[in-house]
Amino acid sequence: VTLKCIPAMAVGCTMVLKPSEIAPLSSIVFSEIMDAVGLPAGVYNMVNGDGPGVGTQLSGHPDVDMVSFTGSTRAGALITKNAADTVKRVSLELGGKGANIIYADADDKAVKRGVLHCMQNSGQSCNAPTRMLVERPVYDQAVETAAEVAKSIKVGPADKEGRHIGPVVSELQYGKIQDMIQKGIDEGARLVAGGLGRPDGLNRGYYVRPTVFADVSNDMAIAQQEIFGPVLSIIPFDTEEQALEMANDTVYGLTNYVQTQDHAKANRAARVLRSGMVEINGTSRGAGAPFGGYKQSGSGREGGVWGLDDFLEVKSVSGWVE
Known part of the structure; x- marks a missing residue:
């Protein structure tokens, strides 16, 4: 506003x-x-x-x-x-379907940072990094870390004390998110955290379990469609070119993310990524920087x-x- x-x-x-x-x-x-x-x-x-x-x-x-x-x-x-x-x-x-490229030389907190960013505001952010592309040598560890972080996120009412995420905005949105989680299961993605239904202890309200899918392919619905909920898709890659191609292979182009300690690699990604914003190693845009996207x-x-x-x-x- x-x-x-x-x-x-x-x-x-x-x-x-x-x-x-x-x-x-x-x-x-x-x-x-x-x-x-x-x-x-x-x-x-x-x-x-x-x-x-x-x-x-x-x-x-x-x-x-x-x-x-x-x-x-x-x-x-x-x-x-x-x-x-x-x-x-x-x-x-x-909308957006931001890719978060985790190279093998990324800092130790990159995966945790990416999961928390994805789940922030119960995933209801257009620039959420909902696709985590992970270089193969660190893929298994990244999946394990992402699952642990998602499972540690508490869910509860907005007026509850402490750190937690709240419900999604409406019954309609809750239903859409549940449908997309079911699609991920049906498409053969590996569910490593969360899933269908409400979190334990919450039997009413539009509360969604923080959900992580591994072994996702970029052509799956959960990797292409904006879910607008706390759902993360993890996709492995083998080469820099493959990662950048997958990151761009979506109708959206709002924000993409890069995690690497290699300056040249980060700069190459920033030039190639087709998005209005690129954030590197957890650094957000500064005050007065433009906010907006490419494509749809x-x-x-x-x-x-x-x-x-x-x-x-x-x-x-x-x-x-x-």
């Missing part, structure tokens, strides 16, 4: 925010803050509603000059089509000066006044 609303208002736009109909509370709090600071009436507006109803009206309305959307690739495509009749600008931050992960960028540009027009004025 802040990566859209604040840049839009900073460059002088009036705007309408339509938050997620499933999780609108943070947007409501943001709206209360905007009201408290005394913005002129009509500069910032919020309208609640679902995508097919309110979202369709906003994206197709002739008085709306630009749409900035974060959500699924399917919804982003529908918004783009709906906006086409009025030829408005559309900026999209969509979206168009446009958020953050820094790039996040301002999407809300601006370019005008060329020539001539003179005597």
Whole structure:
């Protein structure tokens, strides 16, 4: 929300925010803050509603000059089509299927770091590293470590004290995740942690067991489709070229990750990977760096000066006044 609303208002736009109909509370709090600071009436507006109803009206309305959307690739495509009749600008931050390449010379904490990042926010992050590509000499150890880390992650209510992950956002999302876990089992991937159903001690709610599959091939559904849940696929590779080819072999291109102590290898990967962001050895992007992806992960960028540009027009004025 802040990566859209604040840049839009900073460059002088009036705007309408339509938050997620499933999780609108943070947007409501943001709206209360905007009201408290005394913005002129009509500069910032919020309208609640679902995508097919309110979202369709906003994206197709002739008085709306630009749409900035974060959500699924399917919804982003529908918004783009709906906006086409009025030829408005559309900026999209969509899905991802990030590859985390673990070379044999990666640091000792690389696998643990990757698992925790994948499971963060119960896996509901578009830039989660959900495919762990591991070089063959360290593959067995990586699988063992990943399983141990996943099994150690606690799951519970959001208001529970201590470190843990909470439920996923809805019954629909819970069902989709369960379906994908079943697909992984049916496709022959080796389940080494988690699996179907809720964690022990939780017999209600949308809680998902942190799940790790090993011996995954990159053409399996669990390696190609965004699951948006705490599910990790581990895939072995033998050569640098094979790893980079597999990392790029997806319709998504948001964030990819590289773990190696070889500077030249890291630089080669950063150049070859077809994604809007590449993070090396656990270092996240800095403040003011652009956030956004290639391919079906979206168009446009958020953050820094790039996040301002999407809300601006370019005008060329020539001539003179005597």
